[in-house]
Amino acid sequence: MTKFEYAPAPESSAIVDIKSSYGLFVDGTFVDPVDGTSFKSVNPATEEVLADVAEAGAADVNRAVAAARTAYENTWSTMSGRDRGKYLFRIARLIQERSRELAVLESIDNGKPIRESRDVDVPLVASFFFYYAGWADKLQYAGAGPAPRPYGVAAQVIPWNFPLLMLSWKIAPALAAGNTVVLKPAETTPLTALLFAEICQQADLPPGVVNIITGAGDTGRMLVEHDDVDKVAFTGSTDVGKAIARSVAGTSKKATLELGGKAANVVFEDAALDQAVEGVVNGIFFNQGHVCCAGSRLLVQESVYDEVLDRLKRRVGTLRLGDPLDKNTDVGAINSAEQLARIRELSDVGETEGAERWSPACELPDRGYWFPPTLFTGVSQAHRIAREEIFGPVLSVLTFRTPAEAVEKANNTPYGLSAGVWTEKGSRILWMSQQLRAGVVWANTFNKFDPASPFGGYKESGYGREGGRHGLLSYLNTEEK
Amino acid sequence: MSERLAVKKTYKLAIGGKFPRSESGRSYQVADSAGEFLANAAWASRKDARDAVAAARKAFPGWSGATAYNRGQVLYRVAEVMEGRRAQFVDEVARGEGLARQRAEKAVDEAIDRWVWYAGWADKIAHVVGSSNSVAGPYFDFSVPEPTGVVAVLAPQRSSLLGLVSVLAPAVVSGNTVVLAASYERPLPAITLSEVLATSDVPGGVVNVLTGRVGDTAPALASHMDVNAIDLAGAAGDTEHAHELELAAAENLKRVVRAPGAEPDWTAEPGLERITAHLETKTVWHPVGI
Incomplete structure (x- = not known):
C-alpha cells in the first residue's frame, strides 16, 4: 500500500497579538507591579521569549486582595444572582467568539497541540462558564440550605x-456563588489568563471581581497566606498542596486542593483491545502526559499482555510529535526546561532500577523542550516510575492475573485521583468502579471532563470537588452566621 | 446476713472487637463531678492508638462493603441495645456530668434517638449527596458518596454520651471505621457504648475506643499516615492543641473537621455536615452506545 506523507498544516498565529510586556490585572485595569520586577514567558516549542510578565510582590498581592474585598463588599455580594449569572453568560459567549485566538495563544505559551487546545481546552472553558452561569440565580437549590452564602475573597492558584x-x-463556580477572586496563573503559562482579563473588561465585569496577578511560587504563597482571604483553591503538586494545608491550619480559611495522581488504567483480557489501546494512549499521551489524572500505570491482564503491548507499540509509533501549531500534531512540547529535566531524571531512574525502556523512532526538533512517547515494561510496584508522578509522556506497564490483584495494585498508591477500567463485562465494570479508591473512574473511556461532572481526589490527591453541584458547594459557606 | 459483695468492673479499651488493657499497663482514676472515685480507666498509649488504627483499617473493607441497608439495620440494633442499657447510661451521665436524674435521662434519650436518626441515613445519604450528571456527550455519568476510610474522632470532653453519639454515628453510618478518643474526665459512657457495639452485630474493629489522655493519643492519630480523616470536636476551646493537630493532619492531607471555639450545644439539630465531612465523591463514566 502506498504510504502518504503528512504535509505541514500549521494554524496561523497571526490571530494572536502578543504584547511585549504585561502588567497585573487589578481592580479592572492593567497596572505595573509596585517594585517593577518581571519574568519572561517562553514558547516551549522554540525557546523564544514571548513576553515580559510582571512579577507580583507583597504590595501587589495586598492591592489585588484589597480590590477583591472591596468588589465583594460593594458590588458582587449585593448583586442579584440573576445579574451575576448574566455576566458569566457574557464571558462564556466572549470565550466562544474568541476561541481561536485563545486556542492559538494557549498552544504557543504551553506547547500543547492546537488540536487539543482547539477541540478540548477552549470548548470546555466556555462550557464551564455557561454551566456555572446558570447556577448563579439558583443557589438555594444547590443543597447548601435555603440561603447559602459565598465565602468572600477566594485565592486561586493554578x-x-x-x-x-x-x-x-x-x-x-467562585463567581457564580458570589465570591470575588484573585487568581495566579503558573509562571510558565500566564498569557491566556491575561487575555481572559481582557475578556472580563470586554464583558464590563465590575472592577475587582476578577483580579489576575502573575508570578512564581512566592507570589502564590503570599496570596494563599494573605489574612484577608477566605477561601483557597489550588491545583498543583501534592507537596505544595500539603504546604497549603499547613498554612490554612488554625485559620478559618477553607481549602479545595486538587493535587497529583498516579492513576492505574486496568485492561482485562475480555476488553475491546483496539479501543482499550486507544484509551491507554489517550490516557498517558494526551497533553504530553502533563495531566494530574493521567493513566500513567497500565495494568494488563497477563493473558493478553503480549497482544496489548504489540498493539500499543504499533499505535504509539504512529503518534506525530512536533510543532504544537500543526493541526496534525499529537504530541507537543514539554512545558518547560525544568519539567523536561524531571521527566528525564525519572526515566533514567526507571532504567537504572531495571525496567526496560522503549520509544518509537521519533525525531525531536532541534530547539525547544521535547520528550518522546515512552513505555517502560518489566516495572515492579516498588520502582519509582510506578510510584511517583512523572507528569510526562511516560507509561509504566505492569501485569496482573486476577481482578483482586488488579485492585490491590491499582490502589497501592498514596494518590487517588482517577482510574480506568477496560472490560466488556458490565458487572465487572461496576465492581471495579466500587473497589478503586479514586475520585474519578473512567470505564471504557479515559480523560473525559465536563462541567456537570464532579472531579477531584481521594487520599493525597487532595480534597473538595470541582465541577457539577459538588464544585459549586466548594464555594458556598454552609456554616451559620 | 451480711450484704453481698459487689463485683467491681474493670474498664478497658476496645480494639478490634476485643477489650484489652493498655499495652503500657497504665490506668488512671476517673472521678464523678463531685470528685468521688468512679473507676480506674485504661490510659491508652500511642502504641494503643496505632493498634486501634490497624484494627480500624482491617475492618474497613467489610464495613464499607456491606450494603447500606445492612449497616442501617446493624446501627438500629445498636440503638435497641442502648435502650436496654438506658439505666446504666443515665447513671454514668448523671454522675460524670453532674446532672440531675431527669436531665441525665433527657440527654440519654436524646442520644439514643439521635443514633436512630443517623442509622436511618445509611441508605438515604446517597440520594441527597449523589448525582446523575448530564454531560455533553454519549456517556452515562454518575457521582456516588463513598466513605473516606479510617476516621479518628476526638469525642467531646463535656457531653459524654449525646456529644459522643453526635460525632461517632455520622462517621460510621456511611461505612467509615473509627478510632475514638473518649472524653478524658468522662469516659464511662464511651466504654459502655463500646460494650453495646460489641453485642450489636457491629463487626470488631469498626469502632475502637481509647480512653486516657487525649494529649497522648490525639497527636498519634493526627500524624498517622493510615488515618484518612480526623474530627477535632474533643479539642474544642483548645486553639493551640487543635492547630498542632491540624498541622500534623496535613502530612497526608487528612480531611479535618475543625475544633470549634467552645463545645457546641449538642441538643441542636445536627444537619448533614458531619456525615458529608467523612465522605468522598466518586464519579464514574461509561460510554453509551449499541
Missing part, C-alpha cells in the same frame, strides 16, 4: 498544564 481550563474551573 498550574501550567491546562492554564485556561483550570482558570475556568476556579473562576466560574
Whole structure:
C-alpha cells in the first residue's frame, strides 16, 4: 500500500497579538507591579521569549486582595444572582467568539497541540462558564440550605498544564456563588489568563471581581497566606498542596486542593483491545502526559499482555510529535526546561532500577523542550516510575492475573485521583468502579471532563470537588452566621 | 446476713472487637463531678492508638462493603441495645456530668434517638449527596458518596454520651471505621457504648475506643499516615492543641473537621455536615452506545 506523507498544516498565529510586556490585572485595569520586577514567558516549542510578565510582590498581592474585598463588599455580594449569572453568560459567549485566538495563544505559551487546545481546552472553558452561569440565580437549590452564602475573597492558584481550563474551573463556580477572586496563573503559562482579563473588561465585569496577578511560587504563597482571604483553591503538586494545608491550619480559611495522581488504567483480557489501546494512549499521551489524572500505570491482564503491548507499540509509533501549531500534531512540547529535566531524571531512574525502556523512532526538533512517547515494561510496584508522578509522556506497564490483584495494585498508591477500567463485562465494570479508591473512574473511556461532572481526589490527591453541584458547594459557606 | 459483695468492673479499651488493657499497663482514676472515685480507666498509649488504627483499617473493607441497608439495620440494633442499657447510661451521665436524674435521662434519650436518626441515613445519604450528571456527550455519568476510610474522632470532653453519639454515628453510618478518643474526665459512657457495639452485630474493629489522655493519643492519630480523616470536636476551646493537630493532619492531607471555639450545644439539630465531612465523591463514566 502506498504510504502518504503528512504535509505541514500549521494554524496561523497571526490571530494572536502578543504584547511585549504585561502588567497585573487589578481592580479592572492593567497596572505595573509596585517594585517593577518581571519574568519572561517562553514558547516551549522554540525557546523564544514571548513576553515580559510582571512579577507580583507583597504590595501587589495586598492591592489585588484589597480590590477583591472591596468588589465583594460593594458590588458582587449585593448583586442579584440573576445579574451575576448574566455576566458569566457574557464571558462564556466572549470565550466562544474568541476561541481561536485563545486556542492559538494557549498552544504557543504551553506547547500543547492546537488540536487539543482547539477541540478540548477552549470548548470546555466556555462550557464551564455557561454551566456555572446558570447556577448563579439558583443557589438555594444547590443543597447548601435555603440561603447559602459565598465565602468572600477566594485565592486561586493554578498550574501550567491546562492554564485556561483550570482558570475556568476556579473562576466560574467562585463567581457564580458570589465570591470575588484573585487568581495566579503558573509562571510558565500566564498569557491566556491575561487575555481572559481582557475578556472580563470586554464583558464590563465590575472592577475587582476578577483580579489576575502573575508570578512564581512566592507570589502564590503570599496570596494563599494573605489574612484577608477566605477561601483557597489550588491545583498543583501534592507537596505544595500539603504546604497549603499547613498554612490554612488554625485559620478559618477553607481549602479545595486538587493535587497529583498516579492513576492505574486496568485492561482485562475480555476488553475491546483496539479501543482499550486507544484509551491507554489517550490516557498517558494526551497533553504530553502533563495531566494530574493521567493513566500513567497500565495494568494488563497477563493473558493478553503480549497482544496489548504489540498493539500499543504499533499505535504509539504512529503518534506525530512536533510543532504544537500543526493541526496534525499529537504530541507537543514539554512545558518547560525544568519539567523536561524531571521527566528525564525519572526515566533514567526507571532504567537504572531495571525496567526496560522503549520509544518509537521519533525525531525531536532541534530547539525547544521535547520528550518522546515512552513505555517502560518489566516495572515492579516498588520502582519509582510506578510510584511517583512523572507528569510526562511516560507509561509504566505492569501485569496482573486476577481482578483482586488488579485492585490491590491499582490502589497501592498514596494518590487517588482517577482510574480506568477496560472490560466488556458490565458487572465487572461496576465492581471495579466500587473497589478503586479514586475520585474519578473512567470505564471504557479515559480523560473525559465536563462541567456537570464532579472531579477531584481521594487520599493525597487532595480534597473538595470541582465541577457539577459538588464544585459549586466548594464555594458556598454552609456554616451559620 | 451480711450484704453481698459487689463485683467491681474493670474498664478497658476496645480494639478490634476485643477489650484489652493498655499495652503500657497504665490506668488512671476517673472521678464523678463531685470528685468521688468512679473507676480506674485504661490510659491508652500511642502504641494503643496505632493498634486501634490497624484494627480500624482491617475492618474497613467489610464495613464499607456491606450494603447500606445492612449497616442501617446493624446501627438500629445498636440503638435497641442502648435502650436496654438506658439505666446504666443515665447513671454514668448523671454522675460524670453532674446532672440531675431527669436531665441525665433527657440527654440519654436524646442520644439514643439521635443514633436512630443517623442509622436511618445509611441508605438515604446517597440520594441527597449523589448525582446523575448530564454531560455533553454519549456517556452515562454518575457521582456516588463513598466513605473516606479510617476516621479518628476526638469525642467531646463535656457531653459524654449525646456529644459522643453526635460525632461517632455520622462517621460510621456511611461505612467509615473509627478510632475514638473518649472524653478524658468522662469516659464511662464511651466504654459502655463500646460494650453495646460489641453485642450489636457491629463487626470488631469498626469502632475502637481509647480512653486516657487525649494529649497522648490525639497527636498519634493526627500524624498517622493510615488515618484518612480526623474530627477535632474533643479539642474544642483548645486553639493551640487543635492547630498542632491540624498541622500534623496535613502530612497526608487528612480531611479535618475543625475544633470549634467552645463545645457546641449538642441538643441542636445536627444537619448533614458531619456525615458529608467523612465522605468522598466518586464519579464514574461509561460510554453509551449499541
